Amino acid sequence: MTAAAPFAVPPGRTLIAGVGNIFLGDDGFGVEAVRRLGEHPLPEGVEVVDAGVRGIHLAYQMLDGYHTVLLVDATARGTEPGTLHLLDATDPAATRPRDTALDGHHMTPDAVLALLDTLSAGTGGRRPRRVMVLGCEPADLAEGIGLSRPVEAAVDEAVRMIRQLVGADPDVPAAFEEATEEPAEDPAAEAADEPAPAVAGSHPTERNTTPC
DSSP, X not given: OEEOOOOOOOSSOEEEEXXXXXXXXXXXXXXXXXXXXXXXXXXXXEEEEEEETOHHHHHXXXXXXXXXXXXXXXXXXXXXXXXXXXXXXXXXXXXXXSOOOOOTTSOOXXXXXXXXXXXXXXXXXXXOSEEEEEEEOOSOOSSBSSOOHHHHHHHHHHHHHHHHHTTSOTTSOOSOSSTXXXXXXXXXXXXXXXXXXXXXXXXXXXXXXXXX
């Protein structure tokens, strides 16, 4: 996956899918992010789903005529916990692992995308024209329900970023013009000693190693 370039409101249907296991701490980031996203109005044609750990089901759904798919997930990339990464996953299938484990309860976004290629070839389904991943650096993936403080603090920023990407919040300045740009600190969060989430780019060939 590579660092994503800014993109305008997509011309077709958009699927936003939260993936992750809520019983593994910060791995539930994507699920919580789409839950909060569902509390806000979104443009027509934008669908939000809680895919959870249903990786195989998600791969099939992604073939249902979407122009753009945005996966929201906990993404371990070696940065500070709570850092947000926007990744472009619209690479050819040749750049992804050839051996995809068909374990619907333990699939990374890379595995879902590799399965997507296989299903597309086998069923004739139409692959999305663009696939993005919005990931958050986890702090704790141990068994247990609930997000760590830095990841919890990043959820609302992730929702803001997603709404901006799909054109639901057009008055907010572009968030991804600079790969290393960080959002302004929230005085209330600072007063509560909560770490402000950062926005970071990525390096080519890096992959998400956090299971869905």
